[in-house]
Amino acid sequence: MDKKNGTEKPCLSHHQYACLIINTLVSISAFMIPSPTVYTSKQYGALSVLIGLVQVIVIGYLVVKLGLMYPDKTVIEYSQDILGKVAGKIVGLIFLLTFFSVNVLALRQFTLPFQAFVSVDIPYTVILIMTMILVVYVLAKGLKTLSICSELIINFLAIFFILLMILPMRNLDWINIKPLVPHDWGMTIKGSFLSASFLAEDIIGLMLIPYVKDKKKIMKSNQLAVLISGLCISGVTAVEILTMGYERVDSTIFSTFMLLREAQFSQTLERLESVAIAMWGGLVFIKLSLYMFILAEGFREWLGLKDNKKIGFILAPIIVICSMIPQNITQVVRFPNHVWVSYVYPIVLFALPILLLLISVIKKRGEKN
Amino acid sequence: MSLFNKLFSNKDNGNKQDKKQQEQKLKIDKSVDKNIDNVKSTLNGNFDVITRKVSLGGKTDQYVVLAYLDGMVDKTVLNQSILRPIVLKPVDDEKFRKVGPLQYVEEFMITANDVSEVDKFSDCIDDIFNGCTIVFVDGCDKALVCDTKGWKERSIDEPGNEAIAMGPHMGFNETLLTNVTMIRRYIRDPNLHFEPMTIGRSGKTDVVIAFIDGIADDNIVNEVKKRIQQIDIDAVIDSSYIAELISDAPLSPFATLQSTERPDKVVANILEGKVAIFVDSTPVVLVAPFLFWEFIQSPDDYYENSIISSGVRVLRVLSLFIAVFLPGFYISIVSFNQEMIPTRFILSLMSGRLFVPFSPFAEVFLMMVLIEILREAGIHFPGTIGQTISIVGALAVGQSAVSAGLVSPFVVIIISVTTLASYAVPSYTASYMMRFLPYPVLIVSALLGIYGFAWCMVALLIHIASLRSFGIPYLTPVAPFRLIDNKDTLLRMPRWLMKYRPSFINAENKKRMATKKKGE
Numbered sequence: 001m002d003k004k005n006g007t008e009k010p011c012l013s014h015h016q017y018a019c020l021i022i023n024t025l026v027s028i029s030a031f032m033i034p035s036p037t038v039y040t041s042k043q044y045g046a047l048s049v050l051i052g053l054v055q056v057i058v059i060g061y062l063v064v065k066l067g068l069m070y071p072d073k074t075v076i077e078y079s080q081d082i083l084g085k086v087a088g089k090i091v092g093l094i095f096l097l098t099f100f101s102v103n104v105l106a107l108r109q110f111t112l113p114f115q116a117f118v119s120v121d122i123p124y125t126v127i128l129i130m131t132m133i134l135v136v137y138v139l140a141k142g143l144k145t146l147s148i149c150s151e152l153i154i155n156f157l158a159i160f161f162i163l164l165m166i167l168p169m170r171n172l173d174w175i176n177i178k179p180l181v182p183h184d185w186g187m188t189i190k191g192s193f194l195s196a197s198f199l200a201e202d203i204i205g206l207m208l209i210p211y212v213k214d215k216k217k218i219m220k221s222n223q224l225a226v227l228i229s230g231l232c233i234s235g236v237t238a239v240e241i242l243t244m245g246y247e248r249v250d251s252t253i254f255s256t257f258m259l260l261r262e263a264q265f266s267q268t269l270e271r272l273e274s275v276a277i278a279m280w281g282g283l284v285f286i287k288l289s290l291y292m293f294i295l296a297e298g299f300r301e302w303l304g305l306k307d308n309k310k311i312g313f314i315l316a317p318i319i320v321i322c323s324m325i326p327q328n329i330t331q332v333v334r335f336p337n338h339v340w341v342s343y344v345y346p347i348v349l350f351a352l353p354i355l356l357l358l359i360s361v362i363k364k365r366g367e368k369n
Numbered sequence: 370m371s372l373f374n375k376l377f378s379n380k381d382n383g384n385k386q387d388k389k390q391q392e393q394k395l396k397i398d399k400s401v402d403k404n405i406d407n408v409k410s411t412l413n414g415n416f417d418v419i420t421r422k423v424s425l426g427g428k429t430d431q432y433v434v435l436a437y438l439d440g441m442v443d444k445t446v447l448n449q450s451i452l453r454p455i456v457l458k459p460v461d462d463e464k465f466r467k468v469g470p471l472q473y474v475e476e477f478m479i480t481a482n483d484v485s486e487v488d489k490f491s492d493c494i495d496d497i498f499n500g501c502t503i504v505f506v507d508g509c510d511k512a513l514v515c516d517t518k519g520w521k522e523r524s525i526d527e528p529g530n531e532a533i534a535m536g537p538h539m540g541f542n543e544t545l546l547t548n549v550t551m552i553r554r555y556i557r558d559p560n561l562h563f564e565p566m567t568i569g570r571s572g573k574t575d576v577v578i579a580f581i582d583g584i585a586d587d588n589i590v591n592e593v594k595k596r597i598q599q600i601d602i603d604a605v606i607d608s609s610y611i612a613e614l615i616s617d618a619p620l621s622p623f624a625t626l627q628s629t630e631r632p633d634k635v636v637a638n639i640l641e642g643k644v645a646i647f648v649d650s651t652p653v654v655l656v657a658p659f660l661f662w663e664f665i666q667s668p669d670d671y672y673e674n675s676i677i678s679s680g681v682r683v684l685r686v687l688s689l690f691i692a693v694f695l696p697g698f699y700i701s702i703v704s705f706n707q708e709m710i711p712t713r714f715i716l717s718l719m720s721g722r723l724f725v726p727f728s729p730f731a732e733v734f735l736m737m738v739l740i741e742i743l744r745e746a747g748i749h750f751p752g753t754i755g756q757t758i759s760i761v762g763a764l765a766v767g768q769s770a771v772s773a774g775l776v777s778p779f780v781v782i783i784i785s786v787t788t789l790a791s792y793a794v795p796s797y798t799a800s801y802m803m804r805f806l807p808y809p810v811l812i813v814s815a816l817l818g819i820y821g822f823a824w825c826m827v828a829l830l831i832h833i834a835s836l837r838s839f840g841i842p843y844l845t846p847v848a849p850f851r852l853i854d855n856k857d858t859l860l861r862m863p864r865w866l867m868k869y870r871p872s873f874i875n876a877e878n879k880k881r882m883a884t885k886k887k888g889e
Contacts, residue, residue, distance in 0.1 A: 015850060118706055118819050127820055134827055141835040144842075148834035151848035274709045274819070281823040282830075 010210065014217040016147040018225040019154045021202060024290055025229035026157065027283035028106055029198040031113070031256045031276070034237040036337050039250035041191025044182045046238035051189060052196035053230030059350060060202050060226045064219045066357040067209035069364070075206035075356070076301040082360045089302070091352060095206070096298045098348045100319070101336075102201065103291040107131065108323040108332050110284045117257055117273050128323055131288065132316050138289045139296060139312040143211060146289050153282045160279045161232055164239065164256070167263035167272065171243040194337060195233065197345035202226050203353065207294045253333055292316070395490040397510050401434040404505040404512075408436045411494055418497075423452065425506070426460035426478070431470060434505040436493070441500035443519025450481040451502060451515055471509040479504070483516035498573065522547065528630035528652070530797045535672040540630045545575055545649040551632040552579060556639065560584070563647075566597055568611070572604025575649040576611070579635075583878045584642045584870065589839050593644045593657055608648040608655050615657075617837050622805050624798040625838040627659040634668050640881075642874035658838035660845055662858045665689065667795035670861045679860040686859065688793035692803040693829075695787045696733050697810035697822050699780075703729040705818030721777040730815040732776045736784040737807065739766060744788070744804075845873045 012020070038045040070078040075095055080088030110131060111124040138146050182188045205222055212218055240249045240259055249255045260272040296312040305311065326332045395411075398404050405420045412418045417439040425431040433455055437447065455478050465473045475484055487493055488511045493503045500518035525547070528540035541548045549563055560582040567573050576597060580590050596615035605611060608628065617625045629635060630652050635645050638656045646655040665685040670678035703722075707715050725732060743762045767781040791803040806829070813821040836843035846854030854871050856862040868882045 013849060114820050118709070121705070122817055122820065126817070130817070130820075130824055134824065134831065137828070138831045141831060145831060145835040148842055148844055148848045149830055151850055152830065152834070152844060155847070277819070278823060278826075281820075282827065285827050 010213050011142075011144045012147050012208070012211045012213065014212055014214050014221040016151055017205075017208060017212045017218065018221040019150045020147060020208065020286070020290055021205065021222060021225035022154060022229050023150045023157070023283060023286045024201055024204060025199055025226065026232055027280075027287040028109060029195070029229070029233050030236050030283075031254060031280060032109065032333065033195050033198055033233055034240050034249055035253055035255045036250075036334075037191045037194050037237060038241060038246050038255075040194065041182075041188045042250075043177050043241055043246045044188045045191060045241055045246065045249070046177075046234045047182065048188050048191035049195040049230060049234040049237050051192035052194070052199060053227070053234065055192065055196040056199040056202060056226055056230065057223060059196075059200050059353070060205070060222050061219075062353050062357055063203055063205050064209070064222050066353055066360065067206050068215060068218065069357075069360050071215050072210050074210055074298065074301060076298045078360075079356060082356055082363065091356070092298070092302050094348060094352065095203075096295065096302060098344060099204070099207075099291055099295050099298065100322075103288060103295060104319055104322040105332070105336050106284060106288055106291065107319060108326055110280075110288065112329065112332065113254055113257060113277050113280055116254060117261075117277060125320075125324060128320050131285065132320050134285065135289045135292045136312055136316050139292050140309055143293055146286065146293060150286045150290075153286055156279065156282065160275065161235070163272075163275065164236060164259070168239055168243045168259055171262065172239075173242060173245070176242050176245045177238070193341050193345065195230075197340045197349065199226065199230055199233075200345055200349040203349050204290070204294055206353070207298060253329065292319075397488065397490050397493065397505065397512050399508050399510055401432050401505045401507050405434055405436070407490060408493075408497075408503075411490075412497070421452070423456050425455060425470070425474065426458055427456075428460060432507045433474065435502055436497060436505070437502040437517065438497055438500065441498075441520055442502055442517040446481060446517045446519065447502055451479050451504065451517070454478045454480055455504075469509075470506045471511055471513065474504060474506055475513055479513070479515060481515040481517065485514050486511050487514050488512075495573075518546075523652075525551075531629065531631050531634075531668075531795075533667065533669045533672075535669050537631075537633050539632060541632060541652040541654060543650050543652055545577060545647055548632070548647055548652075548654065549577060549579070552636060552639070552645070555632065555636040556581070561639075564594070566594075568597065568600050569602060569604040572606070574605040576605070577647040579639060579645040579647060581639055581642070584640065584876050585644055586642060586875045588875065589658065590644055592839055593646065597646070605648060606650070608646065608651040608653045611646060611648060612655050617839065621832070621836060622802040623661070623833060623836060623843070624802070625657075625659055625836060625843070627656040627663060627796075628653045628798060629656065630654070631668060637668070637671070641870055642876050658841045660838060660841065661833060661836075661843050662847065664794060664796045664799045665859075666857075666861075671864075675861050675863045679862075682859055682861060685794050688790035689799070689803070692787055692791035692794065693806045694810055694822070694826070695783060695790070696737060696807050697814035697825060699783050700730055700733055700811055701814040701817075701819045701822040704815060709819065718779055721779045724774045725777050726774070727776070729780075730811070732780050733784070733811065736767075736770070736776055736780055737787075737811070739770075740784055740788050741804070841873055846871070 033049065034045060037048050041048040067075075070081070073081075076092040079091040079095075082088065083091060107128060108124075111127045114127055115124060138149065202222065202225075205218075209215070209218060236256060236259075237249075240255050243259060243262070244252075244255065248258075252258050257273040257276050260276045263272055292312060292315070293308075295315055296308040299311045299315070300306070300308040303311075326335075395407055398407065401422060405422065408420055409418060419435075419437055419439050421435045423433055423435070425433045435447075435451065455474065458478055460473070461477070464477060468476065471486070475486070487496070487503075493512055493514070496514045497503060500516075500520065502515045502517045504513040504515060506513070522544045523542045525539045525542055527538040531540070532538075539551065541551065553561070558581060562578075562580055562582055564578045566576045566578065568576050578590070578593060578597070593615070597611065600611065600614050602610065602614070612624075612626045612628060613619050615626070627634075627638070635654050635656060639645055644657050646657070648655075665682050670682065702710055703718070707719075710718075722729070727735070743766070746762070767785065770776045771778045771781055787807065791800060794800070794803065810822070810825045813825050815821075817824065833843055834848070842849060845851070846858055851872055853869065854873060856867050857871075865882065868884050869879050870876070870881050872879065
């Protein structure tokens with residue numbers, strides 16, 4: 001941002017902020033959530049996502065409330081104001097490490113469909129490095145450029161979702177989703193935590209709020225963005241269950257790609273998963289770049305440095321190397337899902353913002369009295 | 370002088386230009402003979418400098434000298450309105466004594482329409498260069514400047530690169546005044562400003578900035594002026610010199626300044642609040658700011674049915690994509706990702722390639738270079754035959770290349786479609802971008818397959834998103850998104866819906882049409 005150093009002024013409109021949030025929430029989730037959610041909650045997957053969405057709307061409300069208490073600072077800066085220097089630094093570091101792990105995993109997950117659906121002989125390390133080059137390029141160009149890219153890609157996302165809803169129409173089978181009311185609410189709610197944990201990435205708002213010009217509209221934009229993302233993912237999950245049945249969805253990691261592979265348009269357009277791969281490329285790239293920006297800016301504030309671009313240049317190779325660590329697809333997809341739902345979601349994405357909000361509210365009241 | 374001084378002394382001291390400037394600080398002498406000498410020595414006695422000494426109204430003690438450049442003046446005006454009255458009209462002595470010789474010549478003798486007094490010799494020299502005639506009068510330390518500009522100029526034709534079916538068919542020519550007049554004829558608004566500037570140490574080219582006060586954004590106008598004033602160059606031969614020097618991203622393949630030869634296009638842009646830059650001796654006028662979506666807009670869109678125009682614009686976007694990405698996409702599919710296309714299609718495609726000795730990349734690259742050569746030859750071929758040659762050449766070479774088994778018929782189709790598509794985009798500035806960009810896309814796609822293709826798309830997207838034209842993001846109004854401005858971007862809405870000017874140009878007067886409520 002740096003408002004103090006003047007390197008970059010608040011530059012996002014609330015519309016661009018919403019686009020960035022939708023982009024981040026939908027990108028990987030639209031392709032990766034349906035399968036593990038359906039694995040837990042069977043044919044009620046779509047309902048689980050909706051329940052998850054309700055949780056995230058609450059989190060989103062807390063996040064924006066907290067962010068707006070310190071509208072010119074990021075969570076890395078004001079956590080030190082709230083909790084004191086040392087505890088604040090630790091909380092800041094926890095957030096940064098969470099963002100870092102998301103970036104590393106997202107980068108690795110980014111390569112998966114290229115390997116699974118496109119028989120390219122190039123090794124995934126080349127994809128990692130080439131993608132990182134673009135991410136660093138966009139970091140060097142600044143947040144404004146990134147937000148413009150995101151705004152443009154959102155248009156394609158809208159077209160893509162319409163396609164996703166229309167193309168499989170031929171294969172819909174309503175029997176797959178019956179009975180509509182779950183007999184086991186336990187597993188439906190259990191499944192909701194997974195989608196909520198993905199959607200709760202909305203917490204990046206804590207890092208982006210200082211960049212938004214019109215602070216009054218943030219709450220509306222944020223909640224609308226979360227709602228749209230949740231409904232999109234719920235819709236995709238529903239269509240997948242309807243066409244493929246829950247048994248096939250839960251056994252296919254990239255069920256959304258499969259959905260399009262089987263879809264057909266007037267017998268000439270087949271294998272439409274290439275469209276999905278193009279969409280995946282664009283969306284995940286924006287997510288990676290946004291996280292890269294957040295990380296570079298976060299570390300800059302955490303370390304008290306001036307230039308976030310140099311930090312980006314140092315972080316980029318580290319992220320690439322870390323993303324080479326997972327050995328196989330289980331380590332890339334299943335294991336992180338488990339850790340995410342059990343630890344990161346309840347602690348970092350849920351408890352920490354509430355804690356910060358509570359303490360800052362109490363502190364402010366104390367100051368008033 | 371020591372060796373050190375010889376090596377490092379400021380060589381500008383000996384510069385002839387500076388000497389000339391010193392000479393130009395001379396005052397106008399009361400003796401006309403001295404003035405003749407001064408003019409001749411300042412202009413190095415060049416053959417086209419004419420000085421004519423004549424008697425003032427038949428007086429034997431009072432002379433007048435006319436100085437001008439041959440070829441730059443209209444001799445009819447010079448003879449009829451200046452020379453003739455000065456020599457032949459008898460002097461009224463009473464008036465002559467009352468008003469003085471200079472005033473007398475100006476008010477009672479010369480019949481030319483635009484006459485003014487100057488008192489600096491350097492101004493006289495500048496005016497001579499501009500095609501004026503200077504009248505020195507004996508006994509006066511001032512001179513008269515008569516506007517006698519007149520030289521051969523090209524007639525007003527339809528610009529070859531921007532021809533359209535409907536609408537006005539006139540184009541700019543090389544004379545600044547003619548070009549400015551064309552704009553005046555469209556906009557009869559007292560707020561229309563033409564601000565003159567001079568650029569170039571030797572060339573001293575006239576540049577005019579045109580905008581409408583209250584409709585144009587003051588910040589953009591000032592920025593344009595500031596950037597033009599900063600130019601320090603010997604001469605400006607074409608407006609592209611200025612475009613390169615003031616553009617936001619001169620190295621980018623995407624132009625950030627519009628260049629056009631069509632007055633109607635310039636007028637429409639000025640009415641939207643943009644700033645036009647006219648340069649003397651150039652038929653190409655620059656308009657700032659220029660945004661990405663203007664590549665797909667053509668003047669005929671506004672002269673024809675809005676629904677059809679909108680459809681054509683969508684077609685142009687498609688052409689733009691095809692022109693840049695089709696060869697790269699073909700390569701990535703054929704070399705790496707054959708499984709991505711339907712089986713029947715790939716079979717017919719591959720059967721055409723059976724006897725081709727080259728790799729798909731070499732094949733496509735060869736054809737692309739061949740087309741480039743044809744295109745370049747077509748431009749430089751004399752006369753109208755150039756176009757014929759390039760079409761016949763393309764067909765003959767394509768056909769023979771296929772029958773000789775050098776390239777597959779499919780590649781010929783791909784390259785022809787790519788080339789055709791690049792001409793479907795109306796902007797001439799875009800054609801250079803579309804000639805260059807397919808090559809990097811082709812190479813990266815040939816290296817990394819469909820991933821490389823996607824990589825190129827994203828890299829291009831970032832590049833375009835990072836561009837600005839005079840402070841306005843290049844992809845405006847699509848991103849940053851403004852619904853109200855999108856009435857004239859990808860679609861051309863009916864005129865009555867476009868009541869306001871683009872909101873990204875920050876100006877007081879935004880209303881284009883009256884907004885009437887229902888029932889009014």
